[in-house]
Amino acid sequence: MNAKTAMPEIGVDAETQRRVEQFLYREARLLDNERWDDWLALMAEDIHYWMPTMENRRRADKNGTYAVDRGALYNDNLLDLTRRVTRFKQPTAWAEDPATRHAHVVAGIEVYQGEAPGEFIVHSTFVNYRSRVEKDNDLLVGRREDVLRADGESFRLARRKIIITQSVLMAKNLNTFL
Amino acid sequence: MCNTQGDTPIRLKRRPIAQSIENLDQLMNLEKGRMSRDLFWDRDIYEQELERIFARCWLFVGHESQIPKAGDYVSTYLGEDNVLIVRQKDGSVKGFLNTCPHRGNKVCFADLGNARQFVCNYHGWAFGIDGALKGMHASETYEAAGMDKSEHGLHPVAHVDSYRGLIFATLDPEAPSLAEYLGDMRYYLDAIFDMDEGGTEFIGGCVKSVIQCNWKYASENFVGDILHAGWTHDSGAKAMVGGPVAEVHKTPEQSYHVNFNGHGWEFNQDIVGNCATLGEKELLKYLYVLQPKVAERLGELRSRMIGAISSCTLFPNTSFLPGQNTFRTWHPRGPGQIELHTWTFVNKKAPQEIKDKWRKGTMMTFSPSGVFEMDDGENWEYSTRSNAGFVTRQQDLYLGLGHDTRVENTDLPGNVFQGQINEANQRAFYQRWLDLMKADSWKTVPQRDLPKMKEGV
Numbered sequence A: 001m002n003a004k005t006a007m008p009e010i011g012v013d014a015e016t017q018r019r020v021e022q023f024l025y026r027e028a029r030l031l032d033n034e035r036w037d038d039w040l041a042l043m044a045e046d047i048h049y050w051m052p053t054m055e056n057r058r059r060a061d062k063n064g065t066y067a068v069d070r071g072a073l074y075n076d077n078l079l080d081l082t083r084r085v086t087r088f089k090q091p092t093a094w095a096e097d098p099a100t101r102h103a104h105v106v107a108g109i110e111v112y113q114g115e116a117p118g119e120f121i122v123h124s125t126f127v128n129y130r131s132r133v134e135k136d137n138d139l140l141v142g143r144r145e146d147v148l149r150a151d152g153e154s155f156r157l158a159r160r161k162i163i164i165t166q167s168v169l170m171a172k173n174l175n176t177f178l
Numbered sequence B: 001m002c003n004t005q006g007d008t009p010i011r012l013k014r015r016p017i018a019q020s021i022e023n024l025d026q027l028m029n030l031e032k033g034r035m036s037r038d039l040f041w042d043r044d045i046y047e048q049e050l051e052r053i054f055a056r057c058w059l060f061v062g063h064e065s066q067i068p069k070a071g072d073y074v075s076t077y078l079g080e081d082n083v084l085i086v087r088q089k090d091g092s093v094k095g096f097l098n099t100c101p102h103r104g105n106k107v108c109f110a111d112l113g114n115a116r117q118f119v120c121n122y123h124g125w126a127f128g129i130d131g132a133l134k135g136m137h138a139s140e141t142y143e144a145a146g147m148d149k150s151e152h153g154l155h156p157v158a159h160v161d162s163y164r165g166l167i168f169a170t171l172d173p174e175a176p177s178l179a180e181y182l183g184d185m186r187y188y189l190d191a192i193f194d195m196d197e198g199g200t201e202f203i204g205g206c207v208k209s210v211i212q213c214n215w216k217y218a219s220e221n222f223v224g225d226i227l228h229a230g231w232t233h234d235s236g237a238k239a240m241v242g243g244p245v246a247e248v249h250k251t252p253e254q255s256y257h258v259n260f261n262g263h264g265w266e267f268n269q270d271i272v273g274n275c276a277t278l279g280e281k282e283l284l285k286y287l288y289v290l291q292p293k294v295a296e297r298l299g300e301l302r303s304r305m306i307g308a309i310s311s312c313t314l315f316p317n318t319s320f321l322p323g324q325n326t327f328r329t330w331h332p333r334g335p336g337q338i339e340l341h342t343w344t345f346v347n348k349k350a351p352q353e354i355k356d357k358w359r360k361g362t363m364m365t366f367s368p369s370g371v372f373e374m375d376d377g378e379n380w381e382y383s384t385r386s387n388a389g390f391v392t393r394q395q396d397l398y399l400g401l402g403h404d405t406r407v408e409n410t411d412l413p414g415n416v417f418q419g420q421i422n423e424a425n426q427r428a429f430y431q432r433w434l435d436l437m438k439a440d441s442w443k444t445v446p447q448r449d450l451p452k453m454k455e456g457v
Helices: A014-032 A036-038 A078-088 B043-054 B139-142 B178-181 B184-192 B215-224 B234-241 B280-297 B354-366 B373-388 B422-438
Strands: A041-053 A072-076 A099-112 A119-132 A135-150 A154-164 B059-063 B073-078 B083-088 B093-097 B112-114 B117-119 B126-128 B133-135 B159-163 B166-170 B198-210 B255-260 B263-268 B309-316 B318-323 B326-332 B338-347 B413-418
Touching: A014 A036, A014 A154, A036 A078, A036 B318, A041 A078, A072 A078, A072 B198, A072 B354, A078 B234, A078 B354, A078 B422, A154 B112, A154 B326, A154 B413, B043 B326, B059 B073, B059 B083, B073 B234, B073 B326, B093 B159, B093 B318, B093 B326, B126 B413, B139 B215, B159 B178, B159 B184, B166 B318, B178 B184, B184 B263, B184 B280, B198 B373, B215 B255, B215 B263, B215 B309, B215 B318, B215 B326, B215 B338, B234 B354, B234 B373, B255 B422, B263 B422, B280 B354, B338 B354
Parallel strands: A041 A154
Antiparallel strands: A041 A072, A099 A119, A119 A135, A135 A154, B059 B166, B073 B083, B073 B112, B083 B093, B117 B126, B126 B133, B159 B166, B198 B338, B255 B263, B255 B413, B263 B309, B309 B318, B318 B326, B326 B338
16 A cells, blocks of 8 residues: 555544544435435535555555556546536436445544644545345445545535555446445 | 567467357347347356357457556456466567466466566466566476476467557467458557557556446447447436437438447547547547547548547457547456456547546546446346346347448448447347357358458558
């Protein structure tokens, strides 16, 4: 993995930790319930929502497992995310009808102060399980690194990096956000 | 800059071909547009496909731009055979089965990289990038046994060659040349892979996924099925451009199905129709500026194909979309599964920001998270899976569109049909499939399509 030299990890108070956790749990619930517009409203205007694909390379290969100019399943700005949501909402999105059942499980939430005032670096792990029609069940497990930005009483998501364990996506599609 | 590997390699053993399945002719009546579902389900048919299609045809293995330097390699598949495609010191390209001749373990676990040698993890057998066995752990024990290292190199594929940057390999020493195999399809390939002086390159790595479908459903979709787009991809079009897919069935006079040796291309001449679905005006501008130059280079018709509503499959399992610039191979994994490998291709001389927009565009449209591909996978999975029904799979399928659309007097190479809403290419694809499945060697494969293009153009 491309372990960038991390910022010093300066913790936050318990109340901030609690509010960030609430934000992520609520986000997961919005996705489980296909509340796409409410989910989009959590994004900052300058969101970079990124899920690179994993390449199997030798450890000695300086190119690393993933990079921002290589393969990705998401490498999105707000317009891109909005377009994806537009598809989900079409009555002709055949692969969403009957509805897919989603469970977004979020755990291991760590919150640190970010680079700018009012920003927080948030690490979390996730389990995503999707079930469709009779027996289509897809499991994704991974880790996220977010930048949350304070916005009044809540937050906006400014950056998200999603790292999954699979290099070959073991599913016909990825019809959810993580 | 590829060379074939010359003499028939003795390091690649092939058993005499197994007896062909009986009554294959009864699986289809292409005149009537009738097709058996056994093609998409039967395990015996699949096993013979591995032998008679995938261990015989020229299959796509990589783009020259993926392996520019000596020692650069990619790991890919010929059917289910894992192969390493390696750039040599003299600039040529060689291919090897990714298996140690000692106990059979894989010698390379990386998807790609640069190697000075490939060393097996099991007993430390070490192979040069030319495949020769150079040494091993405790080599004196092999010397004591009188083992001759020169007889134990990696198993080479039979031939490697390239066309316009696209590298192909075959496991059949008797295969015709790549130029003959592609035949007149090369005329159309030039519209995409030679539209610009610098040729094309692959960018952004490879995105891989698994679809639980028969490989032919994917191949035949890209060989000629624009018809599905207006229905299947309505939601994707609305997401990307705010409206439905163009109604190409209303203008058949401006579009074609063309095929040769089972390869097929459906296209109209709207220059940018496919590209428009990426929702990036800069890309349309790029193609419109390029089009007159392509017209000078390749003529008016091909210049109007550079990003038009179109799709192509190179028989058997490699496909691409002009304009959306996704290039893909559907690797078979049993009768009911494929592993999909996709890349983004761009003109090498295009500005970086244009290349970046295409890289994002393929992700947004034709990737597992793409708003178009998301609906394809489910169609192909259930077209395959419904055949589990014992009686269901005895019911025929229909592919009879465009029966009387053949264009006889044309300068266009290949078999030409009027109207891209058509199933002529699908029928030609399955005719080629049947010819290969019945023939015991390349010598007995019927020569249905005679090239208008010269060899080696």
